[in-house]
Amino acid sequence: MPELLTADQMRAVERAAIDNGRVTGLDLMERAGRGVIAAMLEHWPHFAVTPGRAAVLCGPGNNGGDGFVVARLLRDRGWDVTVFAYGEVAKLPPDAAINAQGWTETAPVQPASLFTDLREECDLIVDAILGIGATRPLQGAIEATVKFLNEYKPGERKPRDRCRIVSVDLPTGLCSDSGRPLGSAVRADLTVTFHRAKPGHYLSDGPAHCGRLSVQPLGLDREPTYPHETVSATLIGEETLKRGQVPCLGKRAGGHKFSHGHAVVAAGSVGKGGAARLSARAALRIGAGLVTVAPPPAALIENAAHLDAIMLHAIRDARGLEEMLTDERIKALCLGPGLGGDRARDLVPVALAASRGTVLDADALSAFADDPQELFAMLHDRCVLTPHGGEFARLFPDIADRLDAMPARGPAFSRMDAARAAAARAGCTVLLKGPDTVVADPDGRISLNPAVYARAAPWLATAGSGDVLSGMIAGLLARGDTPHEAAATAAWLHTECALEFGPGLIAEDLPEQIPAVLRRLSANSP
Ligand SMILES: NC(=O)C1=CN([C@@H]2O[C@H](COP(=O)(O)OP(=O)(O)OC[C@H]3O[C@@H](n4cnc5c(N)ncnc54)[C@H](OP(=O)(O)O)[C@@H]3O)[C@@H](O)[C@H]2O)[C@@H](O)CC1
Ligand SMILES: Nc1ncnc2c1ncn2[C@@H]1O[C@H](COP(=O)(O)OP(=O)(O)O)[C@@H](O)[C@H]1O
Ligand SMILES: [K+]
Structure with missing residues (x-):
């Protein structure tokens, strides 16, 4: 249940x-x-x-x-x-x-x-x-x-x-x-x-x-x-996905690529593009119709050498992003993986002003560690923040302290309480990563993806696996999922992909398991 x-x-x-x-x-x-x-x-x-x-x-x-x-x-x-x-x-x-x-x-x-x-x-x-x-x-x-x-x-x-x-x-x-x-x-x-x-x-x-x-x-x-x-x-599982999400994970007959959404992943400087490419690959595999990686001009060649189905569009700075976002067909953005702190501070305000589905991860979170309130003031209800424990503590230090303090009484302050408090403060969906990934909305709604017991997936503790998760969320946002649904579904699929691959997993393997997991889900759907 x-x-x-x-x-x-x-x-x-x-x-x-x-x-x-x-x-x-x-x-x-x-x-x-x-x-x-x-x-x-x-x-x-x-x-x-x-x-x-x-x-x-x-x-x-x-x-x-x-x-x-x-x-x-x-x-x-x-x-x-x-x-x-x-x-x-x-x-x-x-x-x-x-x-x-x-x-x-x-x-x-x-x-x-x-x-x-x-x-x-x-x-x-x-x-x-x-x-x-x-x-x-x-x-x-x-x-x-x-x-x-x-x-x-x-x-x-x-x-x-x-x-x-x-x-x-x-x-x-x-x-x-x-x-x-x-x-x-x-x-x-x-x-x-x-x-x-x-x-x-x-x-x-x-x-x-x-x-x-x-x-x-x-x-x-x-x-x-x-x-x-x-x-x-709510415990996220095949049961909840079968009821709610599978139609959205499939592709509509008669649709075209733009009807499945366009996701843009901002990338960082030369030699730092791997994380954004992992996100982009995941966004495309999860079914976004188009995915574009947006590096600075100097990193265009590096990215071109790696990408085929994923498109490229160089953006020098915030103005470049602003111009790009005049294209209304861009439905979702992913900022953070490999972005670099300076570029994150430059691009995030413009990205958020565009009011698209937006995933903020990694550098896009840490860049605001000095003044989290500045970030919170810009966020809107189409955003998903995906902090791991360290990033969470940088943005929500007082909430993290409550989680660290030895409980004097029960019920003790939980990771669900922490994610819920963070979502209320940020005014958007917060996905707190871990073997017990918690997705919380400002209204208190919680979904939990347990990667424990029979679903233990310790191989996910590998560099870049979080980048894949943010790309999956961006892909689902591009396809029209709500932030909560996108985050919860992606968290579950991310674990399933790890289980599908098993030992020896590296981040590159995760997007490649998406087809097998989707195939299994649709086979099990009524
Ligand atoms: N609810 C249901 O639907 C059903 C419940 N069922 C069963 O009932 C269980 C819940 O029962 P419960 O409420 O009596 O609580 P329980 O866990 O036995 O502990 C309470 C006692 O422990 C004491 N105590 C507390 N902390 C303590 C400490 N650190 N060190 C020492 N003592 C401590 C506390 O003392 P107090 O704090 O009041 O001084 C009180 O005396 C539930 O877990 C399930 O097994 C099933 O039968 C079927 C349906
Ligand atoms: N032991 C584990 N069991 C299950 N999931 C894990 C485990 N360790 C890490 N993960 C998952 O892997 C991802 C790691 O993300 P993150 O820490 O941001 O890594 P990176 O920054 O290298 O991409 C998260 O989705 C997290 O929930
Ligand atoms: K007991």
């Missing part, structure tokens, strides 16, 4: 279902526990054949309640289960208390302090200490347990090789809205969450702590989905 829900939103969905009488909290807890067992057996089928020994660590809230359900279900399957309680069982909330009572009627609950003695003999540890209710940095017995679990590195000791850690809903200590550990957090092998994934499963350190992710149903699919304003984020 494409929506991600924050902890508050998840609680609201649960509350609405209970208030409407469709389900009880106890039912949901039972379903959650069953979901954990289902996911565990799916990932480790041998556990279905050979039950082993499990330790279930139950916390002071409903996450702990889920733990008691899991403990019972494991025991029903023949497991030897020991439950450890973090906090007083007598103070558990009502549904968790019912499940705890069911357990204590038949078996003891051990104090947390005894857990470390047993651990080495376990095949499975169920972390049901804290879930979406983790609000402050871990301390005391919980912190000690988390430290103990995490110090066992796979392969270091024999028992750890076979002992799996499953976290219920979230690894204890991980902030569900930001993916940032509140002090410390469990490093699980598998995390099983319910109904919808939470932003923290995808953002920042979340994936490293979750291990693998399974989203299990709670039977809440008939509950109202959130209106756009309150959806914390």
Whole structure:
């Protein structure tokens, strides 16, 4: 499912279902526990054949309640289960208390302090200490347990090789809205969450702590989905693209090159043109009808030696760009890759005054580090800024500081919050790059492209891959996509291209994978 829900939103969905009488909290807890067992057996089928020994660590809230359900279900399957309680069982909330009572009627609950003695003999540890209710940095017995679990590195000791850690809903200590550990957090092998994934499963350190992710149903699919304003984020995926974007990624029968848009990529001085050429190649491959690279006159020959289908038009300075932009058929601009700081400062104001779809990346962002406000004053709602972390910190230093500061409380300030705040300040779409690329609009709308779990694409950490991304966005803007759609679609395709190519990827390879990815998308379209 494409929506991600924050902890508050998840609680609201649960509350609405209970208030409407469709389900009880106890039912949901039972379903959650069953979901954990289902996911565990799916990932480790041998556990279905050979039950082993499990330790279930139950916390002071409903996450702990889920733990008691899991403990019972494991025991029903023949497991030897020991439950450890973090906090007083007598103070558990009502549904968790019912499940705890069911357990204590038949078996003891051990104090947390005894857990470390047993651990080495376990095949499975169920972390049901804290879930979406983790609000402050871990301390005391919980912190000690988390430290103990995490110090066992796979392969270091024999028992750890076979002992799996499953976290219920979230690894204890991980902030569900930001993916940032509140002090410390469990490093699980598998995390099983319910109904919808939470932003923290995808953002920042979340994936490293979750291990693998399974989203299990709670039977809440008939509950109202959130209106756009309150959806914390949409996960970009084939599903969303199939519904919305594929027609735009194809070419219209009977169209001509100008009906698919003309994109212009400004290039820098002699010897610096590679980045702009990469952007241009990506813009053309994504389907812009025409793409022109615009270098200074001295670099014309260099670019001519490299380009065929991509056109060339030398522009000496801002006036040259102004003249070029009298051609109304130019629909999108890309400025930044290899542009150089001086040329960026010269060209950007004219480019922005032309009010076309405009991608600003690299030098076009860093050139305004001394006075970001000067840039923000010129931006308009057809712009997309594509900063990586360093460029983001230059333009939005205070926002970046909030992301760097150690979180004192949950929910912690997230990369989604940061991108949203930046978009509101800049007044345009901001794409914050990373394995968790966030696309934010000034109205708060967020799309997230996770290049994690099965979509991990570490080969994208290669020089020039960002230039390709900005070219893809410019190409889609030229074709008429909105800034948000163009940025989100390009981010997803960019990762898919990396996955299509695989190891050994360099930036030049990325645009060449676009046809295969588009072919697959159209084959899978209804
Ligand atoms: N919502 C749903 O739809 C469904 C939810 N379900 C399950 O419920 C879970 C949410 O339950 P929850 O709200 O009770 O929160 P939970 O994570 O158990 O923690 C709260 C407790 O922890 C405490 N605490 C907090 N921080 C702490 C710290 N650092 N160190 C120590 N203690 C700390 C906090 O204490 P307090 O801050 O109030 O003093 C409170 O006692 C959810 O993750 C899922 O597993 C499913 O059953 C099915 C449907
Ligand atoms: N480990 C990674 N996993 C997924 N994507 C990555 C990773 N490292 C980098 N990327 C992506 O690669 C691109 C790099 O862009 P950028 O840092 O601007 O590089 P360059 O300036 O060399 O073009 C971004 O789209 C970023 O999201
Ligand atoms: K947990």
